[in-house]
Amino acid sequence: MLKILIVDDEILERRALTKIINNSSENVTVIGEAPNGRKAIEMAGEHKPDIIFMDIKMPGIDGVQAVKEIKRTEQNIRFIMVSAFNTFEYAKEVMQQGVKEYILKPSRKQDILESLQRVSSEISGERKQLEEQQYLKQNLERAVSIAQKEWVSSLILNPVHDITFDEWSQLLGVEITSGYIMLLSLLPPSEKGELLPLEKQNWYLWLKDLLKSYHKNQEVLLGPMTESQVPVLFLCKQTTEKTHFKINAQAVTDHLLAQFQKSHFLAELRIGIGLPYSNVHELNKSYHEAVAALNQLLKTPHRKYLFGGKQGAIGLPTTSDLLQVEKKLLDALRQGDLNKAMFIFDSFSANLMDHEGMKASMVKKSFDELFILISRMLHDLGIRYEGSFQIKESKEIKDMFDKGKSYLLSVVQHIQVWRSSHAKGMLHKAKEYIEHHYANSITLEQVADYVELSPYYLSKLFKDRFGMTFIDYLTEIRIKQAKIEMVDASKSLKEICYSVGYKDPNYFSRVFKKHTGLSPTEFRRETVS
Known part of the structure; x- marks a missing residue:
């Protein structure tokens, strides 16, 4: 009015x-x-x-x-x-x-x-126009927030292949040339045995607010918290020489530790820092370097942070061969492939055994790291698993392998049951939701929230089960409905465009032609005549 x-x-x-x-x-x-x-x-x-x-x-x-x-x-x-x-x-x-x-x-x-x-x-x-701009801005902010967590999680689990630094540059509006990962760990004070869940959550929220305001030549992407550890991805806005990286990372670390010192948390903060990489597919290495550095820190309590990589911590074996084995193992677990997972685990164990100078303590830490990755994967996929991997260091390395294999077997069996029942039912529920709400401004986040799956895993399930992405399926439903409505000559093409969930008739026309080979006008002409 x-x-x-x-x-x-x-x-x-x-x-x-x-x-x-x-x-x-x-x-x-x-x-x-x-x-x-x-x-x-x-x-x-x-x-x-x-x-x-x-x-x-x-x-x-x-x-x-x-x-x-x-x-x-x-x-x-x-x-x-x-x-x-x-x-x-x-x-x-x-x-x-x-x-x-x-x-x-x-x-x-x-x-x-x-x-x-x-x-x-x-x-x-x-x-x-203002409403559309606000709507797009809200959707973008929501999408970016989700993408940040999911992308950092996927970096930890395996090298990413579906997004590049150039694409992130376009999304963020700044030129991104390299990135590195810090792994932050909240430890209870020496006189206290364990941190409460509320303490961890408050720390995570504090960290999120603190890093949100930190933009010195870097974009900061916060990953999800697992146990008491949070991975943070730093995307550098300029070419990062090692000297620049050290200066920037040192500044971030000093800032985090100084602010943490002023906070009310009755805990200790440790930070492991991986090296920068100019190829997005190599950021997985930066994470493993940060893990190795953090593990090394736990043996030197007087230090608050440590750089990983060749010039930093010398910790667990993190060669490219071991990284590839871990990646293949996590992929097999996601698919619930028992035989493949067991075979790859044996290869993982063999790699550790073949590593020169391998000690029982190093085997235990390497297993701890692997099963932390598995725990993160289960969390990100929305799979609840009550079991936990606890292994005591043993002189007989084979005993530790056997216990690790037994734990892995139970995880794979749990995933198989979940995939065959829960995931299948959730996918059917997701498809029904899309079919009933395609006319609205529906998003992957909304559907994932409705079926109680993570957006990342729902997207992967769609691709695995139906051979198409969430967007492809939504588009297919909308185009199918548009074809049905075009038979009614009393409806204008613009009216049909809005009724099937599109806000821009020109965009609707392009999508329709891409999927049918005909423009809406041409399709109606052939159908009606």
């Missing part, structure tokens, strides 16, 4: 305008009348109308002066000037204030309504 204010020193003119406008449409209403410029300024500030019909020639403050004064505080109000004087000077003066509409007295009803319609359409168009 657009609010209109009438300003004129002649009461009959005001009453006539009010009657014409109020009878013209349900979308506009006159919220007040002002007999002079001074009163108009007061009422504009109080009622904030959308449109003001302003008489130019009035005693005291005239219409032009009133427009200037109102414009100082109310930039969005539109004016339609009304005057008995058809002179260029008047028109020129109000046009300088951004006024586009000018009608003469005595005004014809048609002139009044046409002028009102033009201004109303302009306001409606701008409001719609």
Whole structure:
């Protein structure tokens, strides 16, 4: 509803305008009348109308002066000037204030309504554009927030192949050239045995707020918390030489430790730092370097942070061969492939055994790291598993392998049961939700929340089970429904576009042609005829 204010020193003119406008449409209403410029300024500030019909020639403050004064505080109000004087000077003066509409007295009803319609359409168009921009911004912010967690999680589990630094540069609006991972761990103080879940959650929220405001040549992406550890991905905005990386990472670390020192947490913070990589597929190495550095820190309690990699910590074996074995093992677990998982685990064990100088303590730490990755994977997939891997260091390394294999077997069997029952049912539920809500602005996040799966895993399940992505399936449903509706010649293509969930007819046309080979017009012509 657009609010209109009438300003004129002649009461009959005001009453006539009010009657014409109020009878013209349900979308506009006159919220007040002002007999002079001074009163108009007061009422504009109080009622904030959308449109003001302003008489130019009035005693005291005239219409032009009133427009200037109102414009100082109310930039969005539109004016339609009304005057008995058809002179260029008047028109020129109000046009300088951004006024586009000018009608003469005595005004014809048609002139009044046409002028009102033009201004109303302009306001409606701008409001719609603003709403669409806000909607897109909210969706983007939500998508980015989800993508951050999911992307960091996938980096930890395996090298990422579906997004590049160039694509992240486009999404974030800055040039990203490299990245590295820090692994932060919250430890209980020496006199306290264990941290409470609430303490961990409060620390995670504190960390999220702290890193959100930190943008010194880097974009910060926070991963999910597993146990008391949080991976943080730093995307560097400029070419990162090792000296620059050390300086930037040191600055971040100092900032985190200084702020943590000022906080109220009764705990200790340790930070392992991986090296930077210019290829997104290598960031998985940075994570393993951060893990090795963090493990090394636990043996040196006087240190708060440590750099990983060749120039930093010398910890567990993190060669490319072991990384590839871990990746293949996690992939097999996701698929619930028992034979493949057991075979790969044997290869993993053999790799550890073949590593020169391998000690029982190093085997235990390597297993601990592997099963932390498995725990993260289960968490990210939305799979609840009550069992936990606990192994004591043994002189007989084979005993540790056997216990690890037994634990892995129980995990795979649990995943198999979950995939065959829960996941299948959730996918059916997800498909039904899409089929009932395709006409709305539906998102992967909404569907995942509805079926109680993580967006990351729902997307992977769709691809694995149906051979298409969530977006592909949603598009298929929408195009199928659009074809059905096109048989009804009484429906316009624009109407059909909106009814199947698209907001832009041009975009709908492009998507339709991509999937059918015909434009909507061509398809309707062939179908109807």
